[in-house]
Every structure is written in C-alpha cells, then in structure tokens.
Amino acid sequence: MDEPxxxxxxxxxLRVLAHPVRLRVLQVLYERGTATATEVAEVVDESPANCSWHLRQLSKHGFVEETGEGKGRQRPWRPVGRPLQWGDSEESGELAAASDELSAVLLDEEVGSLRSWLAWRRTDPPEWQDAANFSQTSAWLTAEELAEVNAEIAAIIFRRRERMVDPSKRPEGARRIRMFAWAFPADPLPGEPPPARNAM
Incomplete structure (x- = not known):
C-alpha cells in the first residue's frame, strides 16, 4: 500500500461511516470510480435524494468529493481514495465507543455479504465456485507474530488495490471480489489462566 x-x-x-447505507455508498464509489447520486441509488436500493444526502455527509468529513462536473443530482462524486485505519489501543472514551461502533457495522455488512454469497454461489460457473473460498484455523502466536500475520494478510488483500481506484486497470473477465479477514486473540480454553487485561 503506497498511499498513506x-x-x-x-x-x-467515525460515526459518519458507522451507517450501513453510507458504507455501501462509499463502496459503490470505490468500485465505480465516480457515480452520481442517482447511479449510487440504483446499486444500494435507496432513493437518489437519500443517497445525495449521505454523499454530502461523507463529503463533510473528507471521504468523498465532487468531480466538478454536472449539476444537481447529476453531479458525479468520487472517493477520496486513502486507506482508512481505526481501532488501536490508544483510543478511549467517546473515540473508542465510536470506533467500536464502526467496526461492528462493518463486520455486519461483511458477514451479510458472505451469507448472501453462500445463498447463490451454486448458480455461479464452476471455475468461480472453486476459486472462491473461506477458511478458518487457530494458531498459537505471540503479540508480535499476530501483528506480523495481520500485516501479511493486509498486504495480500491490498495487492491489487489499484484496480479498485482505476477501473482501466481491471483485466477482461475480472469480477468484483469482497475480501475481509481477521486474526485476533481467542478466549482462554478451560483450565488456561486468563490473560492480563487492561482496565476498561
């Protein structure tokens, strides 16, 4: 990831993003590069007026911007394409609560997308069914190793990020793919000593 x-x-x-419709609106802009409120509305199944309002809310906080073309609801918008980061251990109080809320909304969206795919995946051509996957495992890692694993996963997920922000770089036959991963400490097994925890 070359972008800062x-x-x-x-x-x-954080609260501006912690809204399912706004997250979907932002996703549409990343996928299309630019779109009007009307075009966004067709994808997210909301009214153009509602999408226009959500776009303005995202714009106030620098997540999207107008391209400078068109008028009214026919004005195209584009994402301000920097990777976003939140949720570190330095957060507390209101910031931590807003950060956790955004994480929960994002997780709900991604799990919902996975459930949707599971419902229709058998209708896809066999090569796409076999290429898609989700996996699960457990491992015993130190905090440093866990950070390293998460950095490696992020590097894989963002490897072809330029195709998200520049549609001209998408090869023929490419489809929109959703990727989401997590690696986190599990609850202790019965009989294991509980880990030391910070006070809330």
Whole structure:
C-alpha cells in the first residue's frame, strides 16, 4: 500500500461511516470510480435524494468529493481514495465507543455479504465456485507474530488495490471480489489462566 493511511481520530467522522447505507455508498464509489447520486441509488436500493444526502455527509468529513462536473443530482462524486485505519489501543472514551461502533457495522455488512454469497454461489460457473473460498484455523502466536500475520494478510488483500481506484486497470473477465479477514486473540480454553487485561 503506497498511499498513506488516514487514521480516524475524531468520533464524528467515525460515526459518519458507522451507517450501513453510507458504507455501501462509499463502496459503490470505490468500485465505480465516480457515480452520481442517482447511479449510487440504483446499486444500494435507496432513493437518489437519500443517497445525495449521505454523499454530502461523507463529503463533510473528507471521504468523498465532487468531480466538478454536472449539476444537481447529476453531479458525479468520487472517493477520496486513502486507506482508512481505526481501532488501536490508544483510543478511549467517546473515540473508542465510536470506533467500536464502526467496526461492528462493518463486520455486519461483511458477514451479510458472505451469507448472501453462500445463498447463490451454486448458480455461479464452476471455475468461480472453486476459486472462491473461506477458511478458518487457530494458531498459537505471540503479540508480535499476530501483528506480523495481520500485516501479511493486509498486504495480500491490498495487492491489487489499484484496480479498485482505476477501473482501466481491471483485466477482461475480472469480477468484483469482497475480501475481509481477521486474526485476533481467542478466549482462554478451560483450565488456561486468563490473560492480563487492561482496565476498561
């Protein structure tokens, strides 16, 4: 990832993103490059007026911007394409609460997408059914190793990020693919000593 991360440190900007419709609106812009409120509305199944309002909310906090073309609801919007980061251990109080809320909304969206795919995947051509996958495992890692694993996963997920922001780089036959991964400490097994935890 060559682009600098945008670290979200304001509870207001986290709450702006912690809305399922706004997350979908932003996703549409990343996938299309640019889109009007009407075009976004067709994808997210909301009214153009509602999408226009959500686009303005995202714009106030620097997540999207107008391209400078068109008028009214026919004005195209584009994402301000920097990877976003939130949820580190330095957060507390209102910031931590807003960060956790955004993480929960994002997780709900991604799990919902996975459930949707499971419902229709058998209708896809066999090569796409076999190429898709999800996997699960457990491992015993130190904190440093866990950080390393997560960095490696992120590097894989973002390997072809340029295709998201530049549709001209998408090869023929490419389809939109959703990728989401997590690696986190599990609860202790019965009989294991509980880990030391920070006070809330």
């Amino acid at each position: 991360m945008r670290k979200l440190r304001d509870p207001r900007e």
